[in-house]
Amino acid sequence: MKKGDHLFLVDGSGYIFRAYHALPPLTRKSDGLPVGAVSGFCNMLWKLVSEARDTSVGVTPTHFAVIFDHSSKTFRNELYPEYKANRSAPPEDLVPQFAVIREATRAFDLPCIEMEGFEADDLIATYARLAREAGADVTVISSDKDLMQLVGPQVSMYDSMKDRQIGVPEVIEKWGVPPEKMIDLQALTGDSVDNVPGIPGIGPKTAAQLIEQFGDLDTLLERAGEIKQNKRRENIVEFADKARISRELVRLRDDVEVSEKLGELVLNPLNGPKLVAFLKGMEFTSLTRRVADATDTDASAVDAADVAVDAAAEMRGPDLDPGDAANAAVTATGQNDDTPQGLAKRRAAEAGSAKIDTTAYETLSDIEQLKAWCAMARETGVVAFDTETTSLDAMQAELVGFSLAVPEAAPDTGELKVRACYAPLAHSNGVGDLLGGGGLQPGQMPVRAALDELKALLEEPAVLKIGQNLKYDMLVMAQHNIEIKSFDDTMLLSYVLDAGQGGHGMDALSERWLGHKTIGYKDVTGSGKSAIPFAQVAIDKATAYAAEDAEVTLRLWHALKVRLVSEGMTSVYERLERPLAPVLMRMEQRGIRVDRQILSRLSGELAQGAAALEAEIQELAGENFNVGSPKQLGEILFDKMSLPGGSKTKTGQWSTSAQALEDLAAAGHELPRKIVDWRQLTKLKSTYTDALPGFINPETKRVHTSFAMAATTTGRLSSSDPNIQNIPVRTAEGRKIRTAFVAEPGNVLISADYSQIELRVLAHVANIPQLTQAFADGVDIHAMTASEMFGVPIEGMPSEVRRRAKAINFGIIYGISAFGLANQLSIERSEAGDYIRKYFERFPGIKDYMDATKAEAKENGYVTTIFGRRAHYPEIRSSNPQVRAFNERAAINAPIQGSAADIIRRAMVRMEPALEAAGMQARMLLQVHDELIFETAEADADKIIPVIVEVMENAAMPAIDMAVPLQVDARAAKNWDQAH
Numbered sequence: 001m002k003k004g005d006h007l008f009l010v011d012g013s014g015y016i017f018r019a020y021h022a023l024p025p026l027t028r029k030s031d032g033l034p035v036g037a038v039s040g041f042c043n044m045l046w047k048l049v050s051e052a053r054d055t056s057v058g059v060t061p062t063h064f065a066v067i068f069d070h071s072s073k074t075f076r077n078e079l080y081p082e083y084k085a086n087r088s089a090p091p092e093d094l095v096p097q098f099a100v101i102r103e104a105t106r107a108f109d110l111p112c113i114e115m116e117g118f119e120a121d122d123l124i125a126t127y128a129r130l131a132r133e134a135g136a137d138v139t140v141i142s143s144d145k146d147l148m149q150l151v152g153p154q155v156s157m158y159d160s161m162k163d164r165q166i167g168v169p170e171v172i173e174k175w176g177v178p179p180e181k182m183i184d185l186q187a188l189t190g191d192s193v194d195n196v197p198g199i200p201g202i203g204p205k206t207a208a209q210l211i212e213q214f215g216d217l218d219t220l221l222e223r224a225g226e227i228k229q230n231k232r233r234e235n236i237v238e239f240a241d242k243a244r245i246s247r248e249l250v251r252l253r254d255d256v257e258v259s260e261k262l263g264e265l266v267l268n269p270l271n272g273p274k275l276v277a278f279l280k281g282m283e284f285t286s287l288t289r290r291v292a293d294a295t296d297t298d299a300s301a302v303d304a305a306d307v308a309v310d311a312a313a314e315m316r317g318p319d320l321d322p323g324d325a326a327n328a329a330v331t332a333t334g335q336n337d338d339t340p341q342g343l344a345k346r347r348a349a350e351a352g353s354a355k356i357d358t359t360a361y362e363t364l365s366d367i368e369q370l371k372a373w374c375a376m377a378r379e380t381g382v383v384a385f386d387t388e389t390t391s392l393d394a395m396q397a398e399l400v401g402f403s404l405a406v407p408e409a410a411p412d413t414g415e416l417k418v419r420a421c422y423a424p425l426a427h428s429n430g431v432g433d434l435l436g437g438g439g440l441q442p443g444q445m446p447v448r449a450a451l452d453e454l455k456a457l458l459e460e461p462a463v464l465k466i467g468q469n470l471k472y473d474m475l476v477m478a479q480h481n482i483e484i485k486s487f488d489d490t491m492l493l494s495y496v497l498d499a500g501q502g503g504h505g506m507d508a509l510s511e512r513w514l515g516h517k518t519i520g521y522k523d524v525t526g527s528g529k530s531a532i533p534f535a536q537v538a539i540d541k542a543t544a545y546a547a548e549d550a551e552v553t554l555r556l557w558h559a560l561k562v563r564l565v566s567e568g569m570t571s572v573y574e575r576l577e578r579p580l581a582p583v584l585m586r587m588e589q590r591g592i593r594v595d596r597q598i599l600s601r602l603s604g605e606l607a608q609g610a611a612a613l614e615a616e617i618q619e620l621a622g623e624n625f626n627v628g629s630p631k632q633l634g635e636i637l638f639d640k641m642s643l644p645g646g647s648k649t650k651t652g653q654w655s656t657s658a659q660a661l662e663d664l665a666a667a668g669h670e671l672p673r674k675i676v677d678w679r680q681l682t683k684l685k686s687t688y689t690d691a692l693p694g695f696i697n698p699e700t701k702r703v704h705t706s707f708a709m710a711a712t713t714t715g716r717l718s719s720s721d722p723n724i725q726n727i728p729v730r731t732a733e734g735r736k737i738r739t740a741f742v743a744e745p746g747n748v749l750i751s752a753d754y755s756q757i758e759l760r761v762l763a764h765v766a767n768i769p770q771l772t773q774a775f776a777d778g779v780d781i782h783a784m785t786a787s788e789m790f791g792v793p794i795e796g797m798p799s800e801v802r803r804r805a806k807a808i809n810f811g812i813i814y815g816i817s818a819f820g821l822a823n824q825l826s827i828e829r830s831e832a833g834d835y836i837r838k839y840f841e842r843f844p845g846i847k848d849y850m851d852a853t854k855a856e857a858k859e860n861g862y863v864t865t866i867f868g869r870r871a872h873y874p875e876i877r878s879s880n881p882q883v884r885a886f887n888e889r890a891a892i893n894a895p896i897q898g899s900a901a902d903i904i905r906r907a908m909v910r911m912e913p914a915l916e917a918a919g920m921q922a923r924m925l926l927q928v929h930d931e932l933i934f935e936t937a938e939a940d941a942d943k944i945i946p947v948i949v950e951v952m953e954n955a956a957m958p959a960i961d962m963a964v965p966l967q968v969d970a971r972a973a974k975n976w977d978q979a980h
Helices: 014-024 036-053 075-079 096-105 121-132 145-150 168-175 179-189 204-214 217-222 231-238 240-250 272-282 285-295 305-316 322-333 340-351 367-380 430-435 447-458 470-478 490-498 506-514 519-524 539-566 570-577 578-589 595-623 630-640 658-666 671-690 732-738 757-765 769-777 782-789 801-815 818-825 828-841 844-860 880-916 938-953
Strands: 006-011 065-068 137-141 156-159 164-166 380-390 400-406 418-422 464-467 488-489 592-594 706-708 718-720 749-755 860-862 868-873 921-926 933-937 969-974
Touching: 006 014, 006 036, 006 272, 014 036, 014 096, 014 121, 036 096, 036 272, 036 285, 036 447, 075 179, 075 240, 096 570, 121 137, 121 470, 145 156, 145 168, 156 860, 164 168, 164 464, 168 179, 179 204, 179 240, 179 470, 204 217, 217 240, 231 240, 231 322, 272 285, 285 506, 305 490, 305 782, 340 506, 340 658, 367 380, 367 400, 367 418, 367 447, 367 539, 380 470, 400 539, 418 539, 447 506, 447 671, 464 470, 464 539, 470 488, 470 578, 488 490, 490 506, 490 539, 490 570, 506 539, 506 868, 519 539, 519 828, 570 578, 570 658, 570 880, 578 706, 578 880, 578 921, 592 969, 595 732, 630 749, 658 671, 749 880, 749 938, 757 769, 757 801, 757 844, 757 880, 769 782, 782 801, 782 828, 818 828, 828 844, 844 860, 844 880, 860 880, 868 880, 880 921, 880 933, 921 938, 933 938, 938 969
Parallel strands: 006 065, 006 137, 137 156, 380 464, 464 488
Antiparallel strands: 156 164, 380 400, 400 418, 706 718, 749 933, 749 969, 860 868, 921 933
């Protein structure tokens, strides 16, 4: 090594933990190996290596090494046995990744260095000294303060996460001392993480002041009697020896007899095939694609098995026979494996094996071209389909064009070949539109003729149509009297397989499974003031965007569909998801009538109520202020009134969150309670009474909400535009809003609601004899709970006692804490804790269920409903206690809430055929949690209600024999509130 050379030294151990904590848990699909830290490490190292070679870091390294801690103890433990004694063991899922990360480093063709008896920092210090003495420059890739003592004229640091150079000025700015004084500063402050003792009561600022005053640690210790502050002086005198020991613990050794010499650290050209092979073996599809593109490597021609041999040998040690490792590698990639799991692996590999070329798509400009594509679809039996429209509101969207994609067989390469096209129908000339003249862009086929041809294809049962969120396309095509028959939906496939493990949108799935970043909508339409409607996008750009959607959808289906069988999720998809999509589409199409006059009257009432509350609030505050201003409200509550428990946000303002106000209200403070009430009224006004009229369709005069099937982890549906799920039912104002949802003249609304379905599911899944018997006997479950817990007779029970039992019953399902229950019941936390303990004593099966469910979730990463739906909670093993606790509560609730959601989904799927078989003309309009809303002729209501109730109460049968009978309450009325 010589002057002019530049050495990069990467703190590999620091990279590992940064990668581990920065990303959610991730496992390799083929064998379940935890690889989240490996993935993060590889991405960070690739970014550093590629940018360093491109001088983005500021310099181009000639030499490069990644340094790791060795697992054994170091010389520091001999000096101070308590050194790092407080450190907990690494997370269980991180341990097997250490060896793989070292293998990853070798795959990058970088020196992977560690040495028994020394920490990575000592090796970095040694190499930095050797390079500096040879006249070279050094960049240490880390932000660790322990390494800042090395910074000097030829040595700097680089924080790759923050893209920040750390030189002498940055060290002084951060710590108040130059690098050569960092050892003394750390000797004074100590380090609780590494159990370096330091001197009690001295933090970084005080240490910097002392060093500036006395010059160095030895002088400070000698002249400690000059320190004026009594406690500080006493501590320095008493703990002087601890400071001296601490100095030796933090001082880095730069004289280690390293085995790899500087000349062996030369940065060689990247071996693309070797790195791509490793990344393929790890199943890092997105990074594999990026590396392959950057290194001109044909990823499809690289076999991942060779790297799998190396990784397996590294993990299992030198006794592993290479032939056995090769066989294990073949199994990991699914080759020669005829099991469902092997097929799934191969199909996933095939789906992402070929590069997606958006320049190869065909634009269909005449009917003969479209007929040829329809013929190809019929020949292959599979076609991906997607629409391009003018609006996200399918009921008002106009069709601009559609795209198709069909597979081509390529058995010789194992790749999935795909052909895709776009058929523009209504792309307009934007200039003409602005001038009022209109006009279509040239090269588009007649709309009616195209739809006739498309109708024949989409309604052909022998051709499987593949879509992403196909419910939207179904509704768009329904406006043209076209029904999509025989279909699969990639969004729903992903949801069934991976609920809770990331989004199910096409763009996210494309990157996750295909390693392909799709063209964004704004990439073709622009954004901000310069944005144009999709109907004005040039046809060539529209073709690339739309046909890519169809190709990606087909590839995703190819990768995901076979997993249903290999992972045993076929019945969930076929029973609960796929058949529900057209049911929801028809519900969205029907909509529900909303009375504008009722909303207008309610809006006025809410405005008056809010104004009255605002006047009371001003009076209680003793001054006029903007009640809607969190800043002014915080100043009133905590500065002026000095209410307890205030906390500030990152911006320095007092927090006036809903929880903060609820806590104050629960403590008996009147003003916060008034603020909570005022916020509720103003929110109801803005969200519902003012906003709902804007959702009334001008053609149908009805509101058409959109149901999201894949938005929750548990299987519950959500709705938007408008969100009808969150209309309050427990307040008088919320119930008044429901009065605006009305039946057409001569009709009534029927509300059919499951009674306490989640408690019934709990009694079934947790096998609670008392609950099971109570439901079988038709006993008031909350009164029974109160009687069991508080020894109060059911007959004549005070309403307050029953209310407390009800809060506990439902709170337990959601894993409520003593703090949460105390807030809800306005009682002391200790009393709430006593209630919860007593509840578990009276119903021990519930605690057993909760413990078993948490254990299942931690072992598998998911929990299951009674229908087999999986809800994944990958962060349940998080090292963060708060994150882990949240996931534990969610995992306990998921089998209960998810099973209830599955039951109502089954009821919805079965409802229309049952009504039709009974000759009943009732239309299902809405689903809100455990409730279904129908509309029918007033004269038919009494005959229809028994049919609805029978379907809902037997929805779980015959698949599930419920230990507790389901009960449905149903009634008819002119508006939703009266029917509920």
